[in-house]
Amino acid sequence: MKEQFLARMKQMLGEEYDAYLETLQKPPYRGLRVNTLKCTAGQIQESGIAMLRPASICADTFYIEDDTRLGNHPYHMGGMFYLQEPSAAGAVEILDVKEHDWVLDLCAAPGGKSTQIAAKLRNTGFLLSNEIDSGRAMTLLSNLERMGVSENMVTCADPRVLCEQLKGCFDKVLIDAPCSGEGMFKKHARAMEEWSEAHVQACAKRQLHILESGCACVKSGGTLVYSTCTYALEENEAVIDQFLRSHPEMELEDCAVSFGRSGIAYGDLDAAKVRRILPMDGGEGHFIAKMRKIGPETSSKLYFQEAKPRKDVVEWLAGIVDEAFPYAMEENGLIYLKKTPFLLLKKVKVLRQGIQAGNRKAKRIEPMHHLYMSAVLRSHFKQVCVLHELSEAYAYLQGNLIMKSGWHGYVAIAYRGCILGFGKGDGTQIKNHYPKGLRLSATAHYER
Incomplete structure (x- = not known):
């Protein structure tokens, strides 16, 4: 491990540095989060698929205590759980999503936090999951499909372009920002190889730009949560301090959770209100800050498509499920279904919105995998x-x-x-x- 990084950690941790060094000799924490859209935590515990220990961070998260590999298990393939180190669930817990909220996950790949948000929405409200990198966006799409998410939109866009059309539209905004990944060194060797102080500074600059975009999307009274998986002060407390100085309409709130520890004093920031999770706290490394918009905002005018499904689509679907959808969109022969109208955006690559239900071929419609994975339909198949x-x-x-x-x-x-x-x-x-x-x-x- 790079000596420069370790020297920084020693300065940051002081008397706890030796305890941190000891964690580096241990394997990374492994865990899973139950997808409550499809099952209960009790069902997964009782299944006996692995030795599981409940995590205090989130009621539906567990540490995997043995060497069982669950990536190919049918329950994983069917979206009943998401493999995720438990402390990664902390940011969404602090975001405090409620049913019927409109939520934006601005840097969403690979999808762990988006699927956790969707479970809290319980097939209500609206979730927009965005990822600027096209390859990672496809991974995000696949994970959302596997977990059965349907009342959502997946986009692959620059946050500046996307957020310009969505000012003041969301109750909750999550920015799990791209970072230097110091908390992931044990899991991803590439993160360690790419690390440098210059990279940390570059990440901090990018994080501020993303915060500028995401902040505009928060409704007055709404919540913005910023998180990283790095220890670097420059990317955590320093970013939030600088952001709040230039945004008097945003107010830092106490994360109000028992897991983790307080942040590090920096500038005018109240370090007791933010949260850090270190390996000694039961996680691989996370920082979380919660802010509320207290000033007025300018709201973008939204446009929707309210087209009803064609008669042949209604008849075709009725042969498969005993559930109807009031809205449908067709594009390049693909049929998408939603319970609510389709949101229309300009100059944004939309990978999917709603359930990708069917594919028109000649005079017939063939079902798509997403239709059967959709959590809202899991008890409605004939x-x-x-x-x-x-x-x-x-x-x-x-x-x-x-x-x-x-x-x-x-x-x-x-x-x-x-x-x-x-x-x-x-x-x-x-x-x-x-x-x-x-x-x-x-x-x-x-x-x-």
Whole structure:
């Protein structure tokens, strides 16, 4: 590990430095967060998939206490949990999302915090998840689909362009800012290789620009939470202090949580109100600050598309689920469904809005994977083939035929209550429609 970085940590931690050095010899914390859109924490605990210990940071987070690898487990593939080190859930806990809120996650990839926000919204309100990097944006989209999020929009845009159209539109804004990643050194070697004091300074400058954009989107009385996964004072307390000096309409609030510790004194900042999490506190390294907009704001005028689904779409959907959607949008043959009108934006790349439900091919409509992964529909499918054996679930996830007779037409495929995708039955077997890009290798397995 770089000597310059360690010297900075020694100066910052003082008597705790040796305790920090000791944590570097241990593996990084591992954990998961239960997706309450699809199941309960109790269901995951009782499943026995791993040795789990509840984390105090969030009611639905757990430390994984053994060596079990859960990335290929059917419950993970079906979106019942998200693999996430527990302290990463702290920022959304402090954001305090309520049902029916409009929430903007401005730097959202890979999606851990967006999926946590969606679980708190419980299929109400609206979530806009943005990522400027196109490759990371596709990872974000995939994770949101897997976790069953539907009343949302995913964009790939420069925050300045996006936020210019959304001034004063959100109850809650989260900026989990790109940073030097000092808290991730044990997990990502690349973060350590790229580290330098110059990189820390460059990150701080970029973070201030992102805060400028995101701040404009907060409603009067709304909340802005800023977080990083770095220890650097320059990217944490110093950024917030400088931001508040130039934004009198924003007021620092107490994070009001018991986890972690107070921040480091800097400038005029009240360090007791912000939160730091270090390895000694049960996490790999996070900083969180909460602010409220106390001044008036200029609100952008929003435009919506309120088109109703075409008759053939209504009839097609009725053959699959016993749930209706009042709004539909079609683009390049793809059909999107929402419970609320579609938000229209200019000069912004929208990767998806609502449920990507179907694909028009000639005179028929074929269902899409997102339709079956959607949490809002998980108890509404008219046909569900339940697989009881783990080996059957893996056979499906690997793309194999399902040798089950008596099924005709499109059918949801579930493993012990967790919907994994869909297939199409001909009465003697079910043809596998699990997306080829998601299929597991023939050797993939799960072991306790």
